[in-house]
Amino acid sequence: MTTTVVPTVLSYKNYKDWSFRMKTYFLAEDLWDIVSGTVTKPPEGEEHKAWKKKDAKALYAIQNSCGDNTYKLIKGKTTAKEAWDTLVQKVRYGSVNLSDEDSSDENSSDEDSHDEANKPVCHVYPTPPDHDATLESAMEEALSTRGAGHDESIQETFVKYVKSDDWDNAIKFLRQHPQAASARMTDWPYTTALHYAIRKRCSVRIIQQLVDLMANALLETADSFGSALDCLINDCPEWVEAAECIVKKNLNIVTSVPSNRVPLVLVAQGTAKGERLARFLYSLTPHEQLNVSQAAHLISLGFHLQRLDIAWDLIQRYPKLAITKDLDKNIPLVTLASNGSAFKSGSRLNLWENLIYHG
Incomplete structure (x- = not known):
């Protein structure tokens, strides 16, 4: 039986842990430069x-570390980078969903329901006139893109400062040479200095200084885990001030998310210590960015984690979401009823109530 380099093969639910372990393996085997395309x-x-030979070894490791459903996505890919990038796009960012494969045997009414679930919530459930929401207008860019000159020696010097955690000199050097901000941390699975600083949990002050000195487009640069804001949500969700700094510089990161990616507010809502950040991102997220299932999932997460403000706002705007299936096929009201800690009595559902709600 073929062995995998990670304890659990890749599914649609464990990408983050799987990719972290795979990267550790690639770094240990000196294969990451091949996989990342460096x-x-x-x-x-x-x-x-x-x-x-290295590429074949890395591709073999990726193939044997995929489950049956995820292996189908990379079958026929001939290089490790092609396979890795495909999994990033289709599993990490959710452009393929298992429910899509299973829906072919369902009747037409289920198909209609599935189509509806993927439409923007504000289109399926129109907001009552007295609850029309107005989004904050996009802020003007604080800094225009600097010169595009590419001086390798300048970038190498900047990378040296960053990797040695000499942030005072790194910031000072970046002020003198703005083009250095595009430098890549080549032997790390992070893209820009901002990614690196967040992963290293540098101070919020350093994050803010880097953001101020980076061109807007660089803030959207994504490594395998996403943009710098994605990294912040996953690694430092309590740093709301740093997130505000990034979004103030480039609001498009929140308001113009590609349709094949999960809205950032949904990620923050389900992240430990992410309550304040979720509220902040929700205040900026256009409801056109949320499909019905995602909006219902926000409510379910709110009920499960007792983060009720977003859930309450969505239910007020779109009452039917309370009885709409979320991304896990759960119904938000059932999630609330099953959470005994959400009620003062602390009572959970009894046997008959469970049968009524869950069948």
């Missing part, structure tokens, strides 16, 4: 043979 395929010769 080292590209060289011309024919000894170096080409060595690269091809």
Whole structure:
């Protein structure tokens, strides 16, 4: 039986843990540069043979670490980078869903329900006139994109300061050479210095200084875990001030999320210590960015984690969401009824109530 390099194969529910373990393996085996594309395929010769051998080893590890459903996504991919990037796009960012594969055997009414679940919540459940929401207008860009000159020695110097955690000199150097902000942390699975600083849990002050000195477009740069704001939500969700700084500089990160990605507010709502950040992101997220299932999931998470403000606002605007299936096929009201700690009495459902709600 073929063994995998991680304890559990990749499914649609464990991407974050799976990818972290896979990256650790790749770094330990000196394969990450191949997978990330930092080292590209060289011309024919000894170096080409060595690269091809490493690429095959990395691709083999990825293939054998996928479950049956996720392996289908990379079947036919010929390089490790192609396979890895495909899984990032289709599993990490959710452009493929298991429910899509299972829906073919359902009747037409179920298909209609599935289609409806993927439409924007504000289109399926129109907001009553007295609850019309107005979004904050996009802020003007604070800093325009600087010169595009690419000086390798400048970027190497900046990377050296960053990797040695010499942030005073790194910030000072970046003020003098703004183009250095595009430097990549090549031997780390992080893209920009901002990603690196967040992963290293540097101070909020350093994060804010980096954001101030970076061009708007760089704030949208994504590594395998997403943009810098994605990293912040996952690693430092309590740093709301840092998130505010990023969003103030580039509001599009929140308001123009591609349809194949999970809205950031949904990620924050389900993250430990992410309550304040979720509220902040929700205040900026257009409801056109939330499909019906995602909006219902926000409510379910609110009931489960007792973060009731977002849940209450959505139910006031779209009452039918309370009885709409969320991303896990659960109904928000059932989630609330099943959470004994949400009630003063602390009572959970008895046997008959469970049968009524859950069948």
